[in-house]
Amino acid sequence: MSWLKSDASGDLLKWGMDTLTHLRKLGLFSARVPRYTSYPTAPVFSTATGASFQTKCMERLDPSEPVSVYVHIPFCERLCWFCACRTQGTTSLAPVERYVDASIAELDLWRDALPEDLRMGRLHWGGGTPTIMTPAMIHKLGAALRAALPAAAPFEFSVEIDPTAVDAAKIAALTAEGMTRASIGIQDFAPEVQGAIGREQSFEATQRCVDMLRDAGITSLNTDLVYGLPHQTEERLAETIEQVLALNADRIALFGYAHVPTMAKRQTLVDETALPDDEARFHLANFAALRLRKVGFEQIGIDHFARPDDSLSVAKRAKKLKRNFQGYTDDTCPTLLGLGASSISRFRQGYVQNASATAAYLKRIDAGQLAGHRGHFHTAEDRLRGRAIEMLMCEFHIDLDILEEEFGAMVSILGPIHDAVLRKFPGLVSLREPVLAIAPQGRPLVRMIAHCYDAYTPYGVNYSKAS
Ligand SMILES: C=Cc1c2[nH]c(c1C)Cc1[nH]c(c(CCC(=O)O)c1C)Cc1[nH]c(c(C)c1CCC(=O)O)Cc1[nH]c(c(C)c1C=C)C2
Ligand SMILES: C[C@H]1O[C@@H](n2cnc3c(N)ncnc32)[C@H](O)[C@@H]1O
Ligand code: SF4
Numbered sequence: 001m002s003w004l005k006s007d008a009s010g011d012l013l014k015w016g017m018d019t020l021t022h023l024r025k026l027g028l029f030s031a032r033v034p035r036y037t038s039y040p041t042a043p044v045f046s047t048a049t050g051a052s053f054q055t056k057c058m059e060r061l062d063p064s065e066p067v068s069v070y071v072h073i074p075f076c077e078r079l080c081w082f083c084a085c086r087t088q089g090t091t092s093l094a095p096v097e098r099y100v101d102a103s104i105a106e107l108d109l110w111r112d113a114l115p116e117d118l119r120m121g122r123l124h125w126g127g128g129t130p131t132i133m134t135p136a137m138i139h140k141l142g143a144a145l146r147a148a149l150p151a152a153a154p155f156e157f158s159v160e161i162d163p164t165a166v167d168a169a170k171i172a173a174l175t176a177e178g179m180t181r182a183s184i185g186i187q188d189f190a191p192e193v194q195g196a197i198g199r200e201q202s203f204e205a206t207q208r209c210v211d212m213l214r215d216a217g218i219t220s221l222n223t224d225l226v227y228g229l230p231h232q233t234e235e236r237l238a239e240t241i242e243q244v245l246a247l248n249a250d251r252i253a254l255f256g257y258a259h260v261p262t263m264a265k266r267q268t269l270v271d272e273t274a275l276p277d278d279e280a281r282f283h284l285a286n287f288a289a290l291r292l293r294k295v296g297f298e299q300i301g302i303d304h305f306a307r308p309d310d311s312l313s314v315a316k317r318a319k320k321l322k323r324n325f326q327g328y329t330d331d332t333c334p335t336l337l338g339l340g341a342s343s344i345s346r347f348r349q350g351y352v353q354n355a356s357a358t359a360a361y362l363k364r365i366d367a368g369q370l371a372g373h374r375g376h377f378h379t380a381e382d383r384l385r386g387r388a389i390e391m392l393m394c395e396f397h398i399d400l401d402i403l404e405e406e407f408g409a410m411v412s413i414l415g416p417i418h419d420a421v422l423r424k425f426p427g428l429v430s431l432r433e434p435v436l437a438i439a440p441q442g443r444p445l446v447r448m449i450a451h452c453y454d455a456y457t458p459y460g461v462n463y464s465k466a467s
Contacts, residue, residue: 019441020279026425028444029278031466033451035258035302036393037325038351039386040456042344045353045374054372057347058113061335066121066152068333069145070325071103072340073127074358077165080199081269082187082229084258086342086356087128099358100137102365103340104144109370110337111148119152120145122331123178125159131166135173142177156180156331158220163209164201175216182213183222183253188229189240196230196274203243210247220310223249227284228257230274234287241291250310253327254288255303256281258464282444282467301394302446304328321394328394341371350377381455384410389450396446397437404434414453421452 023029034041061067072086075096079089090096123145133141158181159174186206187199194200213221223244227237244252259275261267276284289299297305298313304327306312315321315330322329324336325344336346341361344353352375355361364371376382384407391398403411418436421429428442429449438446447466451457 020282023444024278026428026445027448028467029465031448031451032463033447033466034454034457034463035447036389036450036454037323037327038344038346039389039454040376040382041454042351042353044456045351045376047374049350049352049375049377051352051370051372053350053375053377054345054352054370055113057345057349057352058110058337059115060349061115061118061347063115063117063119065335066119066333067149067335067337068122068331069120069124069149070336070338070343071123071125071130071141071145072338072343073099073125073130073132074341075099075127075132076129076162077132078199079266080187080197081266082197082199082226082257083266084260084264085128088358090132093132093134095358096132097137098362099340100133100141102362103141105365106339106371107144107148109365109368110339113370114149118149120149121152121155121333123151123155123157124326125157126326127160129162129165130159131161131170131174133170135169138170138173138177142173151178158183160185161209161213163206166209166212168212171212171216179216179218181220181222182218183224184209184213185224186240186244187224187226188232188236189243190232190236192231193229193236196271198269207247210249220251221249222251222253223247225252225254225288226257227254227288228259228276228281230271232276232284234284237284237288238291241288245295250307251312252292252297252305253303254285254292254305256285256464256467260464278465278467301328302443316394319395323390323393345372348378350382351375380407380410381413383407384414385453385455388414388453392438392446392450392453396443397435400434400436417452421449424452425449 074087075090076087155178157178159179161182161184163184187197188194189203210221225240225244259267292305293299296307298308298316300306300312300316300321304312311330312328320330320332322332324331334348338345338354340354341358342354342356344351352372354371355364355373361371384403387403387406388398400411418431422431425442425445428439428445430437430439438449444467
Protein backbone atom coordinates (compact mmCIF):
# COMPACT_ATOMS: atom_id res chain seq x y z
CA MET A 1 0.00 0.00 0.00
CA SER A 2 2.53 2.56 -1.18
CA TRP A 3 -0.08 5.28 -1.48
CA LEU A 4 -0.37 5.37 2.28
CA LYS A 5 3.03 7.00 2.44
CA SER A 6 2.31 9.35 -0.43
CA ASP A 7 1.88 12.38 1.76
CA ALA A 8 2.09 12.07 5.50
CA SER A 9 1.25 15.76 5.95
CA GLY A 10 -2.26 15.04 4.75
CA ASP A 11 -2.17 17.43 1.82
CA LEU A 12 -4.95 15.68 0.04
CA LEU A 13 -4.45 17.54 -3.21
CA LYS A 14 -1.30 15.56 -3.81
CA TRP A 15 -3.03 12.26 -3.32
CA GLY A 16 -3.01 9.84 -6.20
CA MET A 17 -6.05 8.40 -7.90
CA ASP A 18 -5.41 5.07 -6.17
CA THR A 19 -6.13 6.76 -2.83
CA LEU A 20 -9.46 8.01 -4.10
CA THR A 21 -10.24 4.58 -5.49
CA HIS A 22 -9.44 3.07 -2.12
CA LEU A 23 -11.61 5.56 -0.22
CA ARG A 24 -14.40 4.89 -2.71
CA LYS A 25 -14.09 1.13 -2.09
CA LEU A 26 -14.43 1.77 1.63
CA GLY A 27 -17.74 3.46 0.89
CA LEU A 28 -16.84 7.15 1.18
CA PHE A 29 -19.02 8.18 -1.75
CA SER A 30 -21.98 5.94 -1.03
CA ALA A 31 -22.34 5.90 2.77
CA ARG A 32 -24.99 8.18 4.25
CA VAL A 33 -24.15 8.82 7.89
CA PRO A 34 -24.83 11.57 10.45
CA ARG A 35 -22.61 14.60 10.93
CA TYR A 36 -22.68 13.90 14.65
CA THR A 37 -23.51 17.28 16.06
CA SER A 38 -24.97 15.17 18.88
CA TYR A 39 -25.04 11.56 20.02
CA PRO A 40 -27.45 10.06 19.58
CA THR A 41 -28.53 12.21 16.62
CA ALA A 42 -31.88 14.02 16.56
CA PRO A 43 -33.70 11.53 14.29
CA VAL A 44 -33.32 8.96 17.11
CA PHE A 45 -35.12 11.12 19.69
CA SER A 46 -38.39 9.79 21.05
CA THR A 47 -41.60 11.52 22.14
CA ALA A 48 -41.42 9.47 25.35
CA THR A 49 -38.82 12.01 26.54
CA GLY A 50 -40.45 15.46 26.48
CA ALA A 51 -41.55 18.33 28.70
CA SER A 52 -41.64 16.45 32.02
CA PHE A 53 -38.06 15.26 31.51
CA GLN A 54 -37.14 18.83 30.52
CA THR A 55 -38.68 20.16 33.76
CA LYS A 56 -36.77 17.66 35.90
CA CYS A 57 -33.46 18.40 34.18
CA MET A 58 -34.01 22.16 34.55
CA GLU A 59 -34.89 21.87 38.24
CA ARG A 60 -31.69 19.91 38.92
CA LEU A 61 -29.27 22.38 37.33
CA ASP A 62 -26.50 23.61 39.59
CA PRO A 63 -26.94 27.42 39.91
CA SER A 64 -23.20 27.89 40.42
CA GLU A 65 -22.48 26.62 36.87
CA PRO A 66 -23.39 29.08 34.08
CA VAL A 67 -25.39 27.65 31.17
CA SER A 68 -25.27 28.26 27.42
CA VAL A 69 -28.43 29.37 25.63
CA TYR A 70 -29.40 28.88 21.96
CA VAL A 71 -32.25 30.94 20.52
CA HIS A 72 -33.73 29.80 17.21
CA ILE A 73 -35.36 32.37 14.90
CA PRO A 74 -37.03 30.30 12.16
CA PHE A 75 -37.75 33.08 9.64
CA CYS A 76 -35.99 34.38 6.54
CA GLU A 77 -36.73 37.15 4.07
CA ARG A 78 -35.53 34.82 1.35
CA LEU A 79 -35.47 31.04 1.24
CA CYS A 80 -32.26 29.76 -0.29
CA TRP A 81 -32.87 26.53 -2.19
CA PHE A 82 -29.84 24.67 -0.83
CA CYS A 83 -30.62 25.39 2.81
CA ALA A 84 -31.39 22.53 5.22
CA CYS A 85 -32.01 24.72 8.25
CA ARG A 86 -35.42 24.80 9.97
CA THR A 87 -36.80 28.08 8.74
CA GLN A 88 -39.71 29.58 6.82
CA GLY A 89 -39.93 32.51 4.44
CA THR A 90 -41.98 35.56 5.37
CA THR A 91 -42.61 38.94 3.77
CA SER A 92 -44.38 40.28 6.83
CA LEU A 93 -42.97 41.00 10.29
CA ALA A 94 -46.21 40.05 12.05
CA PRO A 95 -45.34 36.32 12.49
CA VAL A 96 -41.87 37.29 13.69
CA GLU A 97 -43.30 39.65 16.31
CA ARG A 98 -45.74 36.96 17.44
CA TYR A 99 -42.87 34.45 17.65
CA VAL A 100 -40.63 36.77 19.67
CA ASP A 101 -43.48 37.25 22.15
CA ALA A 102 -43.92 33.46 22.38
CA SER A 103 -40.19 33.02 23.01
CA ILE A 104 -40.41 35.54 25.83
CA ALA A 105 -43.38 33.57 27.22
CA GLU A 106 -41.26 30.40 26.95
CA LEU A 107 -38.59 32.14 29.04
CA ASP A 108 -41.21 32.77 31.74
CA LEU A 109 -42.01 29.04 31.71
CA TRP A 110 -38.29 28.31 32.07
CA ARG A 111 -38.09 30.58 35.10
CA ASP A 112 -40.67 28.46 36.91
CA ALA A 113 -38.42 25.40 36.52
CA LEU A 114 -34.89 26.83 36.69
CA PRO A 115 -33.08 27.38 40.00
CA GLU A 116 -32.84 30.99 41.09
CA ASP A 117 -29.54 32.77 40.46
CA LEU A 118 -28.70 30.64 37.40
CA ARG A 119 -26.48 32.60 35.01
CA MET A 120 -25.84 32.56 31.29
CA GLY A 121 -22.22 32.17 30.13
CA ARG A 122 -22.99 32.00 26.40
CA LEU A 123 -25.82 33.12 24.18
CA HIS A 124 -26.22 32.25 20.50
CA TRP A 125 -28.96 33.53 18.19
CA GLY A 126 -29.30 31.38 15.09
CA GLY A 127 -31.81 30.40 12.52
CA GLY A 128 -33.08 31.15 10.03
CA THR A 129 -32.18 34.80 10.14
CA PRO A 130 -32.10 36.52 13.53
CA THR A 131 -31.43 39.84 11.76
CA ILE A 132 -34.96 39.72 10.37
CA MET A 133 -35.92 41.15 13.80
CA THR A 134 -36.38 44.90 14.11
CA PRO A 135 -34.22 46.79 16.65
CA ALA A 136 -37.27 46.93 18.94
CA MET A 137 -37.68 43.14 18.80
CA ILE A 138 -33.94 42.65 19.38
CA HIS A 139 -34.13 44.79 22.53
CA LYS A 140 -37.31 43.11 23.77
CA LEU A 141 -35.83 39.62 23.40
CA GLY A 142 -32.44 40.67 24.78
CA ALA A 143 -33.99 42.27 27.86
CA ALA A 144 -36.16 39.21 28.55
CA LEU A 145 -33.14 36.91 28.29
CA ARG A 146 -31.08 39.07 30.64
CA ALA A 147 -33.93 39.23 33.15
CA ALA A 148 -34.38 35.45 33.13
CA LEU A 149 -30.69 34.55 33.04
CA PRO A 150 -28.26 37.33 34.00
CA ALA A 151 -24.94 37.24 32.15
CA ALA A 152 -22.03 35.51 33.88
CA ALA A 153 -18.46 36.75 33.51
CA PRO A 154 -17.06 36.00 30.99
CA PHE A 155 -20.04 36.24 28.66
CA GLU A 156 -20.07 35.57 24.90
CA PHE A 157 -23.02 36.49 22.68
CA SER A 158 -22.89 35.37 19.05
CA VAL A 159 -25.41 36.09 16.29
CA GLU A 160 -25.93 34.62 12.80
CA ILE A 161 -26.22 37.49 10.37
CA ASP A 162 -27.49 37.66 6.80
CA PRO A 163 -25.61 40.60 5.19
CA THR A 164 -28.58 41.26 2.90
CA ALA A 165 -30.99 41.44 5.86
CA VAL A 166 -29.19 43.75 8.26
CA ASP A 167 -28.52 47.46 8.66
CA ALA A 168 -26.63 49.79 10.99
CA ALA A 169 -29.61 50.15 13.34
CA LYS A 170 -29.94 46.38 13.80
CA ILE A 171 -26.21 45.99 14.43
CA ALA A 172 -26.33 48.85 16.92
CA ALA A 173 -29.23 47.11 18.71
CA LEU A 174 -27.34 43.80 18.83
CA THR A 175 -24.21 45.56 20.12
CA ALA A 176 -26.23 47.30 22.81
CA GLU A 177 -27.54 43.88 23.85
CA GLY A 178 -23.94 42.69 24.27
CA MET A 179 -23.09 40.89 21.00
CA THR A 180 -19.41 39.85 21.05
CA ARG A 181 -19.21 37.50 18.06
CA ALA A 182 -20.89 37.31 14.69
CA SER A 183 -21.28 34.74 11.95
CA ILE A 184 -22.27 35.77 8.46
CA GLY A 185 -23.69 33.61 5.69
CA ILE A 186 -21.84 33.77 2.38
CA GLN A 187 -21.92 30.24 0.82
CA ASP A 188 -20.39 31.31 -2.54
CA PHE A 189 -19.86 34.64 -4.28
CA ALA A 190 -19.99 33.35 -7.87
CA PRO A 191 -23.13 34.70 -9.60
CA GLU A 192 -23.62 31.37 -11.43
CA VAL A 193 -23.67 29.50 -8.12
CA GLN A 194 -25.82 32.11 -6.39
CA GLY A 195 -28.34 31.87 -9.26
CA ALA A 196 -28.46 28.09 -8.86
CA ILE A 197 -29.21 28.26 -5.11
CA GLY A 198 -31.63 31.20 -5.22
CA ARG A 199 -29.41 33.45 -3.14
CA GLU A 200 -28.13 36.74 -4.46
CA GLN A 201 -25.50 38.50 -2.39
CA SER A 202 -22.83 40.90 -3.58
CA PHE A 203 -19.31 41.09 -2.25
CA GLU A 204 -19.80 44.82 -1.67
CA ALA A 205 -22.86 44.37 0.55
CA THR A 206 -21.01 41.66 2.48
CA GLN A 207 -17.96 43.91 2.91
CA ARG A 208 -20.17 46.74 4.20
CA CYS A 209 -21.69 44.35 6.73
CA VAL A 210 -18.25 43.18 7.89
CA ASP A 211 -17.09 46.79 8.24
CA MET A 212 -20.12 47.64 10.37
CA LEU A 213 -19.51 44.61 12.59
CA ARG A 214 -15.83 45.47 13.05
CA ASP A 215 -16.72 49.08 13.79
CA ALA A 216 -19.13 47.77 16.41
CA GLY A 217 -16.22 46.04 18.13
CA ILE A 218 -16.76 42.45 16.97
CA THR A 219 -13.42 40.67 17.36
CA SER A 220 -14.53 37.16 16.49
CA LEU A 221 -16.06 37.03 13.04
CA ASN A 222 -17.04 33.79 11.27
CA THR A 223 -18.09 33.33 7.65
CA ASP A 224 -20.00 30.32 6.28
CA LEU A 225 -19.07 28.80 2.93
CA VAL A 226 -20.36 25.65 1.28
CA TYR A 227 -18.62 23.35 -1.18
CA GLY A 228 -20.39 20.98 -3.54
CA LEU A 229 -23.01 23.55 -4.64
CA PRO A 230 -24.50 23.48 -8.16
CA HIS A 231 -22.27 24.99 -10.86
CA GLN A 232 -19.41 25.36 -8.40
CA THR A 233 -15.99 24.84 -10.00
CA GLU A 234 -12.50 25.05 -8.60
CA GLU A 235 -12.00 28.41 -10.34
CA ARG A 236 -15.20 29.84 -8.87
CA LEU A 237 -14.48 28.54 -5.39
CA ALA A 238 -10.92 29.86 -5.65
CA GLU A 239 -12.27 33.32 -6.46
CA THR A 240 -14.78 33.12 -3.59
CA ILE A 241 -12.03 32.16 -1.18
CA GLU A 242 -9.84 35.08 -2.23
CA GLN A 243 -12.82 37.41 -1.68
CA VAL A 244 -13.50 35.86 1.72
CA LEU A 245 -9.84 36.26 2.67
CA ALA A 246 -10.12 39.94 1.79
CA LEU A 247 -12.88 40.19 4.41
CA ASN A 248 -10.35 39.18 7.07
CA ALA A 249 -12.57 36.84 9.06
CA ASP A 250 -11.20 35.05 12.10
CA ARG A 251 -12.97 31.81 11.23
CA ILE A 252 -14.29 30.19 8.10
CA ALA A 253 -16.73 27.29 8.10
CA LEU A 254 -16.66 25.30 4.88
CA PHE A 255 -19.57 22.87 4.96
CA GLY A 256 -20.08 20.08 2.47
CA TYR A 257 -23.40 20.63 0.74
CA ALA A 258 -25.88 18.16 2.29
CA HIS A 259 -28.36 17.35 -0.46
CA VAL A 260 -31.36 15.74 1.23
CA PRO A 261 -34.41 16.86 -0.82
CA THR A 262 -36.67 14.28 0.83
CA MET A 263 -36.07 16.07 4.16
CA ALA A 264 -35.58 19.65 2.97
CA LYS A 265 -38.29 20.10 0.33
CA ARG A 266 -36.91 23.40 -0.94
CA GLN A 267 -33.86 21.51 -2.20
CA THR A 268 -36.03 20.05 -4.99
CA LEU A 269 -35.40 23.45 -6.64
CA VAL A 270 -31.70 22.60 -6.87
CA ASP A 271 -30.76 21.24 -10.31
CA GLU A 272 -29.16 17.91 -9.44
CA THR A 273 -27.52 17.66 -12.85
CA ALA A 274 -25.48 20.78 -12.01
CA LEU A 275 -24.03 19.33 -8.80
CA PRO A 276 -20.31 18.50 -8.88
CA ASP A 277 -19.79 14.73 -8.88
CA ASP A 278 -18.22 12.88 -5.94
CA GLU A 279 -14.65 13.32 -7.08
CA ALA A 280 -15.09 16.95 -8.06
CA ARG A 281 -16.61 17.57 -4.65
CA PHE A 282 -13.71 15.87 -2.93
CA HIS A 283 -11.24 18.00 -4.86
CA LEU A 284 -13.18 21.20 -4.10
CA ALA A 285 -12.91 20.49 -0.36
CA ASN A 286 -9.24 19.62 -0.50
CA PHE A 287 -8.32 22.48 -2.74
CA ALA A 288 -10.04 24.97 -0.40
CA ALA A 289 -8.46 23.43 2.70
CA LEU A 290 -5.01 23.63 1.14
CA ARG A 291 -5.43 27.30 0.26
CA LEU A 292 -6.76 28.23 3.71
CA ARG A 293 -3.95 26.36 5.47
CA LYS A 294 -1.43 28.03 3.21
CA VAL A 295 -2.51 31.48 4.32
CA GLY A 296 -2.24 30.48 7.96
CA PHE A 297 -5.62 29.11 8.98
CA GLU A 298 -5.68 26.07 11.23
CA GLN A 299 -7.97 23.29 10.15
CA ILE A 300 -10.49 22.45 12.85
CA GLY A 301 -12.26 19.11 12.57
CA ILE A 302 -14.07 18.28 9.36
CA ASP A 303 -15.28 21.67 8.20
CA HIS A 304 -13.88 24.63 10.15
CA PHE A 305 -10.82 26.85 9.78
CA ALA A 306 -9.58 29.41 12.28
CA ARG A 307 -6.73 31.87 12.64
CA PRO A 308 -4.17 30.53 15.13
CA ASP A 309 -5.06 33.22 17.70
CA ASP A 310 -8.81 32.59 17.44
CA SER A 311 -10.41 30.91 20.45
CA LEU A 312 -11.37 27.89 18.34
CA SER A 313 -7.71 27.22 17.49
CA VAL A 314 -6.72 27.85 21.09
CA ALA A 315 -9.34 25.32 22.23
CA LYS A 316 -8.11 22.79 19.68
CA ARG A 317 -4.52 23.08 20.89
CA ALA A 318 -5.66 22.77 24.52
CA LYS A 319 -7.66 19.66 23.53
CA LYS A 320 -10.83 21.43 24.62
CA LEU A 321 -12.56 21.48 21.28
CA LYS A 322 -16.21 20.37 21.50
CA ARG A 323 -18.99 19.65 19.07
CA ASN A 324 -22.52 21.01 19.42
CA PHE A 325 -25.52 21.60 17.17
CA GLN A 326 -23.79 24.57 15.50
CA GLY A 327 -20.69 22.54 14.66
CA TYR A 328 -17.36 23.04 16.44
CA THR A 329 -17.15 25.19 19.52
CA ASP A 330 -14.83 26.26 22.34
CA ASP A 331 -17.83 26.19 24.69
CA THR A 332 -17.12 23.64 27.42
CA CYS A 333 -20.36 24.21 29.31
CA PRO A 334 -22.18 20.89 29.79
CA THR A 335 -25.63 22.49 29.65
CA LEU A 336 -27.24 24.09 26.62
CA LEU A 337 -30.78 25.46 26.89
CA GLY A 338 -32.58 25.73 23.54
CA LEU A 339 -35.25 28.45 23.20
CA GLY A 340 -37.73 28.54 20.32
CA ALA A 341 -39.22 26.15 17.77
CA SER A 342 -37.12 23.02 17.07
CA SER A 343 -34.35 24.12 19.46
CA ILE A 344 -32.51 21.33 21.25
CA SER A 345 -31.48 21.49 24.91
CA ARG A 346 -28.61 19.40 26.19
CA PHE A 347 -28.54 18.40 29.85
CA ARG A 348 -26.18 16.02 31.61
CA GLN A 349 -29.13 13.62 31.73
CA GLY A 350 -29.96 13.80 28.02
CA TYR A 351 -31.44 15.86 25.14
CA VAL A 352 -34.82 17.52 24.68
CA GLN A 353 -35.99 19.09 21.41
CA ASN A 354 -38.79 21.66 21.33
CA ALA A 355 -41.80 21.17 19.07
CA SER A 356 -40.41 21.65 15.56
CA ALA A 357 -43.12 23.35 13.51
CA THR A 358 -43.64 26.97 14.47
CA ALA A 359 -47.42 26.48 14.78
CA ALA A 360 -46.99 23.48 17.11
CA TYR A 361 -44.48 25.43 19.18
CA LEU A 362 -46.80 28.45 19.52
CA LYS A 363 -49.66 26.17 20.55
CA ARG A 364 -47.61 24.66 23.36
CA ILE A 365 -46.45 28.01 24.68
CA ASP A 366 -49.94 29.54 24.44
CA ALA A 367 -51.21 26.62 26.52
CA GLY A 368 -48.63 27.51 29.17
CA GLN A 369 -46.57 24.35 28.64
CA LEU A 370 -42.84 23.90 28.15
CA ALA A 371 -42.22 23.18 24.45
CA GLY A 372 -40.09 20.03 24.93
CA HIS A 373 -41.56 17.48 22.57
CA ARG A 374 -39.04 14.72 21.96
CA GLY A 375 -35.67 13.76 23.34
CA HIS A 376 -33.34 11.13 24.65
CA PHE A 377 -32.36 10.02 28.12
CA HIS A 378 -28.62 9.31 28.29
CA THR A 379 -27.50 5.97 29.65
CA ALA A 380 -23.91 5.71 30.85
CA GLU A 381 -23.16 3.78 27.66
CA ASP A 382 -24.63 6.62 25.54
CA ARG A 383 -22.32 9.07 27.27
CA LEU A 384 -19.30 6.86 26.67
CA ARG A 385 -20.09 6.30 22.98
CA GLY A 386 -20.93 9.98 22.58
CA ARG A 387 -17.58 11.04 24.04
CA ALA A 388 -15.71 8.61 21.77
CA ILE A 389 -17.58 9.99 18.73
CA GLU A 390 -16.93 13.58 19.81
CA MET A 391 -13.21 12.85 20.18
CA LEU A 392 -13.12 11.36 16.69
CA MET A 393 -14.99 14.33 15.16
CA CYS A 394 -12.83 16.89 17.02
CA GLU A 395 -9.40 15.27 17.11
CA PHE A 396 -9.53 12.34 14.68
CA HIS A 397 -8.54 10.05 17.50
CA ILE A 398 -9.85 8.45 20.69
CA ASP A 399 -7.75 8.76 23.81
CA LEU A 400 -8.62 5.65 25.80
CA ASP A 401 -6.89 6.90 28.94
CA ILE A 402 -9.14 9.94 29.07
CA LEU A 403 -12.20 7.78 28.47
CA GLU A 404 -11.13 5.44 31.24
CA GLU A 405 -10.70 8.34 33.64
CA GLU A 406 -14.26 9.42 32.88
CA PHE A 407 -15.97 6.04 32.52
CA GLY A 408 -13.81 3.42 34.25
CA ALA A 409 -13.99 -0.25 33.35
CA MET A 410 -17.00 0.31 31.10
CA VAL A 411 -14.60 1.46 28.38
CA SER A 412 -13.96 -2.20 27.60
CA ILE A 413 -17.31 -2.44 25.80
CA LEU A 414 -15.71 -0.41 23.00
CA GLY A 415 -13.04 -3.11 22.49
CA PRO A 416 -14.92 -5.07 19.82
CA ILE A 417 -15.68 -1.81 17.99
CA HIS A 418 -12.00 -0.82 17.89
CA ASP A 419 -11.22 -4.27 16.46
CA ALA A 420 -13.93 -3.93 13.83
CA VAL A 421 -12.72 -0.45 12.87
CA LEU A 422 -9.11 -1.66 12.53
CA ARG A 423 -10.32 -4.51 10.26
CA LYS A 424 -12.68 -2.35 8.22
CA PHE A 425 -10.23 0.48 7.54
CA PRO A 426 -6.85 -1.27 7.24
CA GLY A 427 -3.83 1.02 7.25
CA LEU A 428 -6.01 4.09 7.88
CA VAL A 429 -6.74 3.54 11.58
CA SER A 430 -4.12 2.49 14.13
CA LEU A 431 -4.31 1.46 17.77
CA ARG A 432 -1.21 2.25 19.78
CA GLU A 433 -2.33 2.17 23.41
CA PRO A 434 -3.80 4.36 24.64
CA VAL A 435 -4.73 6.06 21.35
CA LEU A 436 -6.87 4.91 18.45
CA ALA A 437 -5.94 7.29 15.65
CA ILE A 438 -7.15 7.99 12.13
CA ALA A 439 -4.25 8.54 9.71
CA PRO A 440 -4.30 11.84 7.77
CA GLN A 441 -5.29 9.92 4.63
CA GLY A 442 -8.22 8.37 6.44
CA ARG A 443 -9.69 11.63 7.75
CA PRO A 444 -12.35 11.92 5.04
CA LEU A 445 -13.78 8.71 6.50
CA VAL A 446 -14.22 10.12 10.00
CA ARG A 447 -18.04 10.22 9.91
CA MET A 448 -18.08 6.59 8.77
CA ILE A 449 -15.65 5.60 11.50
CA ALA A 450 -17.69 7.50 14.11
CA HIS A 451 -20.76 5.65 12.85
CA CYS A 452 -19.15 2.36 13.98
CA TYR A 453 -19.44 3.64 17.58
CA ASP A 454 -23.11 4.59 17.10
CA ALA A 455 -25.50 2.03 18.57
CA TYR A 456 -28.65 3.63 17.16
CA THR A 457 -28.33 4.93 13.64
CA PRO A 458 -28.81 2.64 10.66
CA TYR A 459 -27.40 3.78 7.32
CA GLY A 460 -30.25 5.72 5.81
CA VAL A 461 -31.42 8.07 3.11
CA ASN A 462 -32.19 10.77 5.65
CA TYR A 463 -28.52 11.46 6.17
CA SER A 464 -26.19 13.32 3.88
CA LYS A 465 -23.33 11.58 2.10
CA ALA A 466 -20.29 10.83 4.25
CA SER A 467 -18.02 12.72 1.84
C1 LIG B 1 -28.36 26.91 11.14
C2 LIG B 1 -28.95 25.80 10.72
C3 LIG B 1 -28.71 24.49 11.32
C4 LIG B 1 -27.76 23.60 10.89
N1 LIG B 1 -27.80 22.50 11.67
C5 LIG B 1 -28.75 22.64 12.60
C6 LIG B 1 -29.33 23.93 12.41
C7 LIG B 1 -30.38 24.56 13.25
C8 LIG B 1 -29.12 21.68 13.65
C9 LIG B 1 -29.18 20.27 13.22
N2 LIG B 1 -28.67 19.71 12.11
C10 LIG B 1 -28.90 18.38 12.12
C11 LIG B 1 -29.56 18.07 13.28
C12 LIG B 1 -29.91 16.69 13.64
C13 LIG B 1 -28.98 16.09 14.66
C14 LIG B 1 -27.65 15.59 14.22
O1 LIG B 1 -27.45 15.05 13.11
O2 LIG B 1 -26.72 15.66 15.02
C15 LIG B 1 -29.75 19.26 13.98
C16 LIG B 1 -30.43 19.45 15.28
C17 LIG B 1 -28.51 17.37 11.16
C18 LIG B 1 -28.51 17.78 9.76
N3 LIG B 1 -28.04 18.94 9.30
C19 LIG B 1 -28.11 18.94 7.96
C20 LIG B 1 -28.66 17.73 7.55
C21 LIG B 1 -28.87 17.32 6.14
C22 LIG B 1 -28.95 17.00 8.67
C23 LIG B 1 -29.57 15.68 8.69
C24 LIG B 1 -28.70 14.57 9.08
C25 LIG B 1 -27.25 14.57 8.61
O3 LIG B 1 -26.94 14.60 7.41
O4 LIG B 1 -26.40 14.52 9.49
C26 LIG B 1 -27.69 19.99 7.04
C27 LIG B 1 -27.02 21.08 7.66
N4 LIG B 1 -27.61 21.93 8.49
C28 LIG B 1 -26.69 22.81 8.88
C29 LIG B 1 -25.48 22.50 8.29
C30 LIG B 1 -24.20 23.24 8.49
C31 LIG B 1 -25.71 21.42 7.50
C32 LIG B 1 -24.80 20.68 6.64
C33 LIG B 1 -23.49 20.82 6.56
C34 LIG B 1 -26.90 23.90 9.79
C1 LIG C 1 -25.78 27.92 9.03
C2 LIG C 1 -25.07 27.49 7.82
O1 LIG C 1 -25.39 26.17 7.49
C3 LIG C 1 -24.99 25.95 6.16
N1 LIG C 1 -25.98 25.13 5.49
C4 LIG C 1 -27.30 25.31 5.41
N2 LIG C 1 -27.85 24.34 4.68
C5 LIG C 1 -26.87 23.53 4.28
C6 LIG C 1 -26.80 22.36 3.51
N3 LIG C 1 -27.88 21.81 2.96
N4 LIG C 1 -25.60 21.77 3.35
C7 LIG C 1 -24.51 22.33 3.89
N5 LIG C 1 -24.50 23.44 4.61
C8 LIG C 1 -25.67 24.03 4.79
C9 LIG C 1 -24.84 27.33 5.52
O2 LIG C 1 -23.47 27.61 5.30
C10 LIG C 1 -25.40 28.24 6.56
O3 LIG C 1 -24.82 29.53 6.53
S1 SF4 D 1 -29.16 30.08 4.20
FE1 SF4 D 1 -29.78 31.50 5.82
S2 SF4 D 1 -31.04 33.02 4.66
FE2 SF4 D 1 -30.86 31.25 3.35
S3 SF4 D 1 -32.71 30.04 3.81
FE3 SF4 D 1 -31.04 29.25 5.09
S4 SF4 D 1 -31.29 30.31 7.00
FE4 SF4 D 1 -32.45 31.47 5.48
